[in-house]
Amino acid sequence: MANSSKGAIVGLGVTPMGKIYGRRAVDFAAEAIALALEDAGLQKSDIDGLLINANLPNDMTPGAQMILGFENLTLVNVMTAYGSTGGSMMQYACMAIREGLAKTIVLVYADAPLTPSRGAGQSYSGPHRFPLGGMTGLKAAYGDFGANLGYAMAAQRHMHLYGTTEGHLGIVAVGQRKWAQMSPWAQMKAPMTMADHHNSRWIAEPLRLLDCCLVSNGAVAIIVTSADRARDLRQPPVHVLGYAQSAPGDNLDTSRHPAVETGAARSGETAFRMAGITRADIGSCQLYDCYTYTVLVTLEDYGFCAKGEGGPFVADGKLGPGGALPTNTGGGQLSGYYMWAFTPMSEAIVQARGQGGARQVPNRDFTLVSGNGGILNFHSTMIFSPHEGGG
Amino acid sequence: MSQSAAKPVPVPDEISAPFFDGARAGHLMLQHCTACGKWSFPVRERCPHCLGAKLGWRAASGRGTLYTFAIMHQVMNPGFAAEVPYNVSQIDLAEGVRMVANVIGIANDQLRIGMELQAVFEDVGMGVSIPKFRPVAA
Numbered sequence: 001m002a003n004s005s006k007g008a009i010v011g012l013g014v015t016p017m018g019k020i021y022g023r024r025a026v027d028f029a030a031e032a033i034a035l036a037l038e039d040a041g042l043q044k045s046d047i048d049g050l051l052i053n054a055n056l057p058n059d060m061t062p063g064a065q066m067i068l069g070f071e072n073l074t075l076v077n078v079m080t081a082y083g084s085t086g087g088s089m090m091q092y093a094c095m096a097i098r099e100g101l102a103k104t105i106v107l108v109y110a111d112a113p114l115t116p117s118r119g120a121g122q123s124y125s126g127p128h129r130f131p132l133g134g135m136t137g138l139k140a141a142y143g144d145f146g147a148n149l150g151y152a153m154a155a156q157r158h159m160h161l162y163g164t165t166e167g168h169l170g171i172v173a174v175g176q177r178k179w180a181q182m183s184p185w186a187q188m189k190a191p192m193t194m195a196d197h198h199n200s201r202w203i204a205e206p207l208r209l210l211d212c213c214l215v216s217n218g219a220v221a222i223i224v225t226s227a228d229r230a231r232d233l234r235q236p237p238v239h240v241l242g243y244a245q246s247a248p249g250d251n252l253d254t255s256r257h258p259a260v261e262t263g264a265a266r267s268g269e270t271a272f273r274m275a276g277i278t279r280a281d282i283g284s285c286q287l288y289d290c291y292t293y294t295v296l297v298t299l300e301d302y303g304f305c306a307k308g309e310g311g312p313f314v315a316d317g318k319l320g321p322g323g324a325l326p327t328n329t330g331g332g333q334l335s336g337y338y339m340w341a342f343t344p345m346s347e348a349i350v351q352a353r354g355q356g357g358a359r360q361v362p363n364r365d366f367t368l369v370s371g372n373g374g375i376l377n378f379h380s381t382m383i384f385s386p387h388e389g390g391g
Numbered sequence: 392m393s394q395s396a397a398k399p400v401p402v403p404d405e406i407s408a409p410f411f412d413g414a415r416a417g418h419l420m421l422q423h424c425t426a427c428g429k430w431s432f433p434v435r436e437r438c439p440h441c442l443g444a445k446l447g448w449r450a451a452s453g454r455g456t457l458y459t460f461a462i463m464h465q466v467m468n469p470g471f472a473a474e475v476p477y478n479v480s481q482i483d484l485a486e487g488v489r490m491v492a493n494v495i496g497i498a499n500d501q502l503r504i505g506m507e508l509q510a511v512f513e514d515v516g517m518g519v520s521i522p523k524f525r526p527v528a529a
Contacts, residue, residue: 135435143468149463204462
C-alpha cells in the first residue's frame with residue numbers, strides 16, 4: 001500500500017496549442033482556467049488560491065489575478081524554477097491546502113512567444129539588444145545564445161563518456177511522435193521515421209531539429225484541492241503521493257556538469273520514498289523532454305538503468321506505444337506541446353484518470369512525472385495515482 | 392539578414408574591467424578569493440565559495456582541456472551569419488574553473504574532448520579583446 005495522498009488534482013484545462021497568433025499569454029490562461037473549472041465542476045468563486053508560472057516576461061504577473069477576475073484569494077504567487085516550476089507549484093499547493101491556507105488552488109502556465117514574424121528558433125534565444133555589458137556581452141561575443149547549445153554540450157559529453165549515439169536520441173523522438181498521433185492536443189502528428197530524424201537539420205550538433213522541443217502558444221491549468229473535497233467532484237481524483245526537488249548547484253566553478261548526473265537522482269529517490277513505492281511500480285513516465293537527450297539522462301538518474309546506459313536502454317523502443325515503459329504518451333514537448341512542466345503533468349493526469357483513449361497505458365496505478373529547468377539545473381519529481389493511499 | 396553585420400562586442404563594466412584589461416594585455420585574468428583562496432568564474436562581486444567580498448585578480452595559466460563542445464548551426468544574431476557552423480566549447484582551466492569560449496585554429500570536426508588548449512587573445516574591435524583557445528601542438 002502506498003503512502004497517503006498529499007493533495008488531489010480535480011481539474012485540468014488544456015487550450016489549443018501552437019501557432020495561434022494574436023492572443024496574449026494571460027488570455028490563454030483564462031481559457032485554460034475556464035476549461036479546468038468546467039472539467040472539475042467547480043465555480044470560479046470556489047477558487048481561493050492562484051499560482052502563476054510563465055516563461056518569457058509577459059503579462060503573467062500577480063496582476064493576472066485581476067485580469068482573470070479572481071476575488072478573495074488567500075494565496076497568490078508567481079513562481080519560477082524555470083521548467084521545473086510545475087513541481088514546485090504542486091508542492092506549495094499541497095502544503096498550503098494541508099496547512100489550511102487555501103482550499104482550492106489553480107496552477108496555471110501560459111506562454112505566447114510565437115508571432116507571425118518570430119518563429120520557434122528565435123523565441124527564447126536571449127538578449128538581442130546590443131551592446132551588452134560584462135559577462136553577458138562576453139557570452140554574446142562567443143555566439144553563446146539560447147538553451148540549445150547548453151543541452152548540445154551536455155549531450156556531447158554524454159556521448160563521449162558512454163557511447164550514446166544519434167540512434168539513441170532518434171528512437172526517443174520517433175516513439176514520442178507515435179504517441180502524439182493518438183493525442184488530440186498534440187501539435188505534430190505527421191509520421192516520423194529514424195531516417196527523418198537523422199536527416200533533420202542540425203540545430204546545435206549533436207542535436208538536430210527533431211531532438212528539440214516545440215514552441216507553443218497556449219496554456220494549461222490544473223486545479224488542486226484536498227483528498228476529502230476531491231471525492232465529491234466531477235472527475236476521478238488524481239492523488240499526488242510524492243514530490244521532491246533537487247538543484248545540485250551545477251556551475252562553472254565547481255567542475256561538475258549535469259551531463260553526468262542531474263537533480264533527478266536525488267529528487268526521484270525522495271519522491272519514491274515519500275510515495276512508498278519503487279520504480280518497479282511505475283506504469284508510465286511523463287518526463288520533461290526539452291530535448292531527446294533529457295529523456296535519456298532522466299531515466300538514468302531515476303534508476304531505470306545504470307548511469308550511461310540510457311541509450312541502449314531505450315534502443316528497443318520500450319518508451320513508445322506497446323513498449324515496456326510507456327513514456328511521454330501525449331507526445332511530450334517534442335511532438336505534443338511545450339508548456340514547461342505542465343506538459344508532463346497534464347498527460348500524467350489524463351493517464352492516471354484512465355482517460356487516455358487510444359493512448360491509455362495499461363497500468364495507471366502510479367505515473368512518474370518530472371520537471372527540469374535551466375540547463376539541467378533544477379529538477380522536480382511527482383508521483384500521481386488514482387489511489388488515495390494510506391491505511 | 393546582412394552578411395556584413397558586426398558580431399556583438401562586449402562592453403567592459405566596472406566589475407569585469409580587470410578581465411578585459413588583462414585580455415587586451417594578453418593575460419587571462421580570473422578572480423581569486425583572498426579570504427578562502429579559491430578561483431572563480433564567471434566574474435562577479437563576491438566569492439561563490441565563501442560569499443566574501445575580498446575577491447582579487449590573478450593571472451591564470453591559460454592552460455586547459457576541452458570538457459565538451461557543440462557546433463552551432465542556428466543564426467541567433469546576424470553578426471554570426473557568416474560564422475556558422477561555429478563551436479561553443481567548455482574548457483576546464485588548470486585553476487579548476489570551467490569557461491565557455493570558442494576553440495580556434497582547428498576544424499570543428501577535429502575537436503576532441505580532453506584535448507589540451509591554450510588561451511589566446513583576439514581583438515574584437517572597439518578596443519576590446521577576449522580570450523579564445525587554441526589546441527596545444529602535440
